[in-house]
Every structure is written in C-alpha cells, then in structure tokens.
Amino acid sequence: MITVNNISKSFDDKQVLFNINLEFEPGKSNMIIGASGTGKSVLLKCIVGLIKPDEGTVEFNGRSFANASKELQTEVRREMGMLFQGGALFDSLTVEQNVMFPLNVLTKQSEEEKLERVNFCLERVGLENVNRKMPSEISGGMKKRVGIARAIVTKPNYLFCDEPNSGLDPQTSIKIDNLIQDITQEYGITTVVVSHDMNSVLEMGDIVNFMHEGKILWTGPSSEIGDSDVQELNDFVFAGRLMKMVKGV
Numbered sequence: 001m002i003t004v005n006n007i008s009k010s011f012d013d014k015q016v017l018f019n020i021n022l023e024f025e026p027g028k029s030n031m032i033i034g035a036s037g038t039g040k041s042v043l044l045k046c047i048v049g050l051i052k053p054d055e056g057t058v059e060f061n062g063r064s065f066a067n068a069s070k071e072l073q074t075e076v077r078r079e080m081g082m083l084f085q086g087g088a089l090f091d092s093l094t095v096e097q098n099v100m101f102p103l104n105v106l107t108k109q110s111e112e113e114k115l116e117r118v119n120f121c122l123e124r125v126g127l128e129n130v131n132r133k134m135p136s137e138i139s140g141g142m143k144k145r146v147g148i149a150r151a152i153v154t155k156p157n158y159l160f161c162d163e164p165n166s167g168l169d170p171q172t173s174i175k176i177d178n179l180i181q182d183i184t185q186e187y188g189i190t191t192v193v194v195s196h197d198m199n200s201v202l203e204m205g206d207i208v209n210f211m212h213e214g215k216i217l218w219t220g221p222s223s224e225i226g227d228s229d230v231q232e233l234n235d236f237v238f239a240g241r242l243m244k245m246v247k248g249v
C-alpha cells in the first residue's frame with residue numbers, strides 16, 4: 001500500500017500540486033489521468049522521491065519516505081520498479097544487459113542467478129531469443145516489453161509507469177496495458193500508471209484518479225468513469241469522437 005498524504009508542490013510562485021491525498025492498493029493498477037500539464041508527472045516524481053514536495057508525505061507500507069534514514073530510503077528504492085516514457089533503454093547495451101542492469105547495481109547475485117532471473121522475466125513478457133539484440137534492432141512494442149522486464153527483474157513491490165504505451169499503435173498498446181495489468185495481479189504489486197490515454201484507462205485501470213489543475217477531482221473504478229457528474233472529467237473522457245459515439249452524445 002502506498003499512501004500519499006497532503007502533498008503540495010510549487011515551482012517558484014506557481015503552485016502545481018494542491019493537497020493531494022491518495023491510496024494505492026497492492027495487486028491493483030492505480031491510474032493517474034488528466035490533461036497535459038496538470039501535474040501528473042510532478043506527482044509521480046514526488047511519490048518516487050525524485051522531487052521533494054513542499055508539504056506532505058508519502059508512505060510505503062507505513063514507512064514514510066521523506067523522513068526516513070538513508071538506509072531506509074535505499075531499502076524502499078530497491079522495492080521500486082520503474083517504466084519510463086519511451087522505454088528508456090541503454091542504447092549501447094544488449095537486451096540482456098539492459099534487463100540485468102538493476103541486478104548488477106542492487107544485488108550481489110551470481111552471474112548464473114542473474115541470468116536465470118533475466119531469462120525468466122524476458123519469457124514472462126513474451127520475449128525469447130532476443131537476449132543478444134541491441135535496442136535499435138527491436139520494435140517499439142518490444143522495447144516496452146524489455147522495459148517491463150527490467151522494471152520487474154528485482155521483484156519490486158511497487159511499479160511506476162509513466163505513459164507506458166506512448167508512441168505505440170492501438171493493438172500493441174492494449175497488449176502492453178494487459179501485460180502490466182496481469183503482472184500487477186500475478187505478483188501482487190502496487191502499480192501506479194500515469195496516462196492520458198482513455199483506452200488504457202478502460203483496459204487496465206482498476207482504480208482511476210482524475211487530476212485537474214493540480215487537484216484530484218475524482219477517484220473510482222474505471223468502469224464508472226463515464227457515469228461521473230464531474231464536468232472536468234466528462235470533458236476529458238468524452239473529448240474524442242469515439243467516446244462520444246459510445247456514449248451517444
């Protein structure tokens with residue numbers, strides 16, 4: 001469980017986050033959605049400790065991150081997996097080396113143990129026989145899968161994904177969404193996904209948190225997202241023609 005307590009953040013005199021309170025449950029895909037520039041990435045960075053909030057705390061299974069000792073912060077960091085926008089693979093490393101990277105940095109496992117874990121994770125995301133390929137030799141969807149394999153290689157308790165299917169075609173996007181959803185449930189991970197893609201919300205969002213101008217305006221199951229009476233959420237959800245057709249408006 002991740003608990004966000006009263007997070008606020010300003011840059012210079014511009015307030016970006018206003019008293020954010022959230023709870024993210026294990027085994028669930030918790031989405032943070034909202035229009036561009038509304039503060040989703042800043043919130044995610046506050047949660048993972050890349051940005052220090054002006055006010056508020058984030059707790060990981062009851063352990064407050066900001067006030068923790070260096071040792072505890074390292075311990076919590078080790079329990080985090082991250083999938084960055086664009087996959088963010090190291091171009092000069094092979095697929096195998098990319099996935100193995102966190103194990104090299106964070107563990108003292110033997111080469112054999114590491115390789116076994118890397119192969120397990122690559123297999124889990126549906127990639128076999130690509131160990132020796134370079135990122136430039138594989139497709140965008142495969143890169144995302146490698147990114148997911150790398151994010152879960154250390155058996156994280158928490159998984160953070162920033163726009164996991166940006167730049168992918170609709171079918172590949174759905175596969176990536178489903179993979180994240182399956183892995184979340186299978187390993188009981190607390191997953192937080194930032195997205196502005198309505199398809200993703202419908203595919204994978206167990207719980208959806210809608211952000212608007214630095215505030216959370218709505219939280220609920222994705223199945224109820226079309227029934228809310230929050231105007232800003234309706235404007236967001238039904239902005240596209242397809243969703244309007246589905247709703248019949």
Ligand SMILES: Nc1ncnc2c1ncn2[C@@H]1O[C@H](COP(=O)(O)OP(=O)(O)OP(=O)(O)O)[C@@H](O)[C@H]1O
Binds near residue numbers: 011036
């Ligand atoms: N380091 C920073 N310094 C100053 N302002 C920042 C910084 N990081 C973000 N901001 C501002 O905070 C606001 C929210 O940005 P953020 O990246 O969180 O939006 P977002 O909802 O993630 O948008 P997108 O969906 O386009 O990624 C923006 O106005 C942005 O310019």
